[in-house]
Amino acid sequence: MKNIIIGFIKFYKLFLSPILPNSCRFYPTCSDYMILSIEKHGILIGLLKGIWRIIRCNPISKGGIDYP
Amino acid sequence: MNRFILYFLIAFTIFFLWTILFPPKPANIKSQSSLKIDVPLSDSLISYENEFYEVKISKKGGFIKSFYVKRYKSELLGNYPIFIFKNLKDKDFNYEISGNKVILKSGNDSIIYEFKNNYIVNVISSDSEIISYGINPNLEDSYEKRYSNFIYYYQKWHKITEDKLLSPFSVDYANFIGSKTHYFSFIILNEMRNNKAFLYDNRIIFEGKLNPNFKFYLGPIDPQIFKLIDKRLEPIYDWGFFLFAPFSQIIFYSFRGLYSIVHNYGFVIILFSLMIKIIFSPLTYQSYIAMRKLAKIQPKIQKLQVIYKDDPEKLQKEILRIYQEENVNPFSGCLPLIIQLPIFFALYQVLITSIDFKNAPFILWIKDLSSKDPYFILPILMTLISLLNSIIQPSVDKNSKMIGIIMSLVFLLIFLTFPAGLVLYWLSYSLFSILEQFIFKKFLLKGG
Numbered sequence: 154m155k156n157i158i159i160g161f162i163k164f165y166k167l168f169l170s171p172i173l174p175n176s177c178r179f180y181p182t183c184s185d186y187m188i189l190s191i192e193k194h195g196i197l198i199g200l201l202k203g204i205w206r207i208i209r210c211n212p213i214s215k216g217g218i219d220y221p
Numbered sequence: 222m223n224r225f226i227l228y229f230l231i232a233f234t235i236f237f238l239w240t241i242l243f244p245p246k247p248a249n250i251k252s253q254s255s256l257k258i259d260v261p262l263s264d265s266l267i268s269y270e271n272e273f274y275e276v277k278i279s280k281k282g283g284f285i286k287s288f289y290v291k292r293y294k295s296e297l298l299g300n301y302p303i304f305i306f307k308n309l310k311d312k313d314f315n316y317e318i319s320g321n322k323v324i325l326k327s328g329n330d331s332i333i334y335e336f337k338n339n340y341i342v343n344v345i346s347s348d349s350e351i352i353s354y355g356i357n358p359n360l361e362d363s364y365e366k367r368y369s370n371f372i373y374y375y376q377k378w379h380k381i382t383e384d385k386l387l388s389p390f391s392v393d394y395a396n397f398i399g400s401k402t403h404y405f406s407f408i409i410l411n412e413m414r415n416n417k418a419f420l421y422d423n424r425i426i427f428e429g430k431l432n433p434n435f436k437f438y439l440g441p442i443d444p445q446i447f448k449l450i451d452k453r454l455e456p457i458y459d460w461g462f463f464l465f466a467p468f469s470q471i472i473f474y475s476f477r478g479l480y481s482i483v484h485n486y487g488f489v490i491i492l493f494s495l496m497i498k499i500i501f502s503p504l505t506y507q508s509y510i511a512m513r514k515l516a517k518i519q520p521k522i523q524k525l526q527v528i529y530k531d532d533p534e535k536l537q538k539e540i541l542r543i544y545q546e547e548n549v550n551p552f553s554g555c556l557p558l559i560i561q562l563p564i565f566f567a568l569y570q571v572l573i574t575s576i577d578f579k580n581a582p583f584i585l586w587i588k589d590l591s592s593k594d595p596y597f598i599l600p601i602l603m604t605l606i607s608l609l610n611s612i613i614q615p616s617v618d619k620n621s622k623m624i625g626i627i628m629s630l631v632f633l634l635i636f637l638t639f640p641a642g643l644v645l646y647w648l649s650y651s652l653f654s655i656l657e658q659f660i661f662k663k664f665l666l667k668g669g
Contacts, residue, residue, distance in 0.1 A: 171625030217545030
């Protein structure tokens with residue numbers, strides 16, 4: 154299950170991300186963060202943390218370097 | 222890894238070419254030959270007409286033979302009656318029309334149809350057993366056919382697809398009962414007992430017993446009308462996946478609002494994309510302000526680019542560190558981007574489900590926003606813009622630029638068959654983004 158979700162995110166990174174404008178305000182990018190977060194905290198908490206990261210990734214936030 | 226990408230792209234391309242060249246055909250379900258249904262013939266007809274529809278009622282049997290909805294230019298019944306009264310089908314009726322009522326009499330038997338607002342018809346009859354022939358499943362195209370279902374409400378809506386009706390399907394009791402196609406539905410709005418539904422001559426036929434004083438709905442699947450009649454009817458309209466359903470509702474109702482102003486759904490979509498753009502423009506503006514600040518630290522970044530020219534990952538990290546120190550960030554973030562996704566899915570859902578978009582024209586060659594662009598002009602324009610975008614865009618490595626270009630072409634294949642309205646939305650959104658960039662650069666960043 155974990156690998157399937159990470160697979161989907163990797164798929165997104167590889168194929169979909171290149172056609173979208175560069176937009177992430179953080180390092181690592183939201184998709185990398187999601188993968189690291191799932192690997193570190195498990196599916197449920199990892200996904201939630203990742204979603205929270207995407208919500209934070211907006212022009213009002215400062216951005217910068219942020220690891221899960 | 223490269224080989225994987227290649228395999229994937231080949232598979233993807235073949236798959237989409239396949240679906241374009243060989244679109245799925247609706248299954249041709251053969252009905253059982255053992256079931257014999259006699260369709261009553263009618264020689265002379267009574268006409269009743271109001272603002273919304275035109276009805277023809279047979280003098281023999283007193284059934285409704287034709288129901289033409291003016292707004293959507295659709296005949297809902299074809300050659301079959303919507304329903305007949307089992308014990309009255311051979312009676313010859315005298316008739317009288319008074320106001321919105323058609324009164325049919327034959328000896329002690331009578332049928333009264335009262336045509337009310339919101340496509341509701343009140344019926345008072347001396348017979349309580351009916352056989353319904355459902356609505357015309359061959360309404361214009363296969364799309365309508367694919368979605369024809371037998372429906373009934375008991376605690377919740379049950380949709381029975383045609384393949385499950387090859388042998389008779391029984392429902393002991395239902396609050397509402399009816400049949401639907403993709404855009405239209407016939408619903409008896411009273412409880413019915415001992416119901417049986419089956420397929421005959423590609424039609425959904427059902428019979429049962431009900432109160433001789435009942436009402437039914439015959440008209441478009443329109444959540445706004447359903448809401449007025451009975452809240453329980455609303456789920457017949459499909460808002461789509463539950464996470465995106467709220468977005469579908471917002472889109473559906475705001476489109477109706479906009480339509481009452483501009484009267485063309487193509488312009489409604491363009492206005493809608495402009496609205497979305499304006500809602501997000503304060504966010505984009507923020508990132509443009511940041512870009513102005515960025516010019517000041519540009520020398521630092523150029524220095525880094527020289528130092529880390531062989532390690533793009535490290536470079537990206539170092540650049541972001543400087544942004545953080547200087548408190549600037551030129552990117553608008555992932556949230557504004559990802560919020561497009563539910564809007565996109567919800568718009569797709571509304572375009573293919575709502576009757577509003579059935580044969581809704583835009584301008585010139587776009588005659589139906591709910592189906593594909595016949596000359597593929599919109600998707601090709603869209604791909605050109607996205608290609609340009611992925612070529613101009615500075616990317617981390619060459620590989621991803623190449624994939625960007627290939628994926629733009631893969632998306633062209635996907636977009637070719639998408640509803641023209643959806644492509645129109647995305648195209649005008651992209652054009653507004655370019656315009657927005659231009660405006661910010663020209664007027665807001667001057668003399669920074």
